[in-house]
Amino acid sequence: MNIKRYMIKDTNETRLKDLDPDELGEFKSKEEAEAKTEKLKERLVKLQDILFAQKKHSLLVILQGMDSSGKDGTVKHIFSGVNPQGFIVTSFKKPSLEEEAHDFLWRVHMKTPPKGYIAAFNRSHYEDVLVPRVHGSLSKEDAKRRFRYIRQFEEMLAEEGTTVIKLFLHISKEKQLEKIQERLDDPAKHWKFDASDLQEREYWDDYQQAYEDVFRESSIDKAPWYWIPANHRWYRNYLALKIVVKTLEGLDLSYPKLNTPTPDISQLISPRH
């Protein structure tokens, strides 16, 4: 399976209604996908180990999607096996007063990964071109300017050693309602229910359109967007993980070599006999 199929490219024409959130790729069964997902997890652990040892690259994975699209679940599933010492995840909520008093990139820049690390953003600076856009508090012109800052920022990160990938978890409007209902039905999920999610649901079409703007304005070679069919969580997990692994494989990862010739330590070992 070639992940390029999910890369958002011809950005002037990306319409979310043409992308099927129910898609299951090449798989015939869930079990088949889950077996492959396990293999990918093992591969990710190995790649992260080299990334961390080499301290040359870093990886930033930005997760976006409608409410209930499975951002938390994706982070949990695909990164559960990695070495936590080399991994940082940040969930960006409604900005604090301190954050609001700075430019909108301030709080995200702070959380970018140092060399050797993988970072995941659960929501991100893209919220600042989505929410205020949908609710009419950000003019088209101001949005354009923010998109320019975003492109420049991500390009800088990429050129300075941080590979940036952006995953859009794509669910259907029906699927969202189903998930909200689950939250209401299952006492173990009550805490996830937020009445404002139902309010935001009223703006579904506006959000879809705002996302299409995002894709058009910020699909850059150095920090590509991928769309992930997310109605089925097992395919969502498989594909997101696959994209992360393939991206890491595209870097020139290798364990660092000793600078000096390997010291001869045989003389330091006291003979047994």
Added chain:
Amino acid sequence: MNIKRYMIKDTNETRLKDLDPDELGEFKSKEEAEAKTEKLKERLVKLQDILFAQKKHSLLVILQGMDSSGKDGTVKHIFSGVNPQGFIVTSFKKPSLEEEAHDFLWRVHMKTPPKGYIAAFNRSHYEDVLVPRVHGSLSKEDAKRRFRYIRQFEEMLAEEGTTVIKLFLHISKEKQLEKIQERLDDPAKHWKFDASDLQEREYWDDYQQAYEDVFRESSIDKAPWYWIPANHRWYRNYLALKIVVKTLEGLDLSYPKLNTPTPDISQLISPRH
């Protein structure tokens, strides 16, 4: 006195050797300048109070200059009267391992002022296009790229509400030696002496040229460079302060008004008689 005279503009032709570090402007005596400096300090305190109350703008003052050019002294003198609650000063030293593992703008972005604040940078991201350039560890091409990031970063800050000014404290090579000698002679100044300053002094001409590159590459309307004749500290202090005050006066500062009509509290005051 018009501060525009010290703004670095025709950047292709700025040669430091044509700028006189001994200049004293319009002043006949030190006393005259010091009296005006005191008045400016009072003005700054008032302007900062409005800036802080209004929480609409912020000001970033970047100080650069050769070793011993008086960066610490300038910060101390011009900002000693301001409300510390609305003022942040950061001295950027040799990057830590953590800082080095991020892009070079990471640590400075974190220290930019929130709305309502004044921030001073004692050294800054400009060190990253000076030191490695002089010592040959940054190629011309990489420097060009960094200059592009700097322009984009400062423009973003400016457009998002942070006014950026950059002050280059200009001293002569002889004056530097004099100051280093002072540090050796005065026991109260011994702690300021650093043997590596003498080493770096060997690269004087290379640094001057690297600064000329800085002016050519980063003199943008939204974040201008000013050169400050700094052989005489009283003129240096006067001029730096003047530029800060004039910049603040150029913003539309005003105390915020109550959103609602002023409540009539007369009825709440119990009559004395």
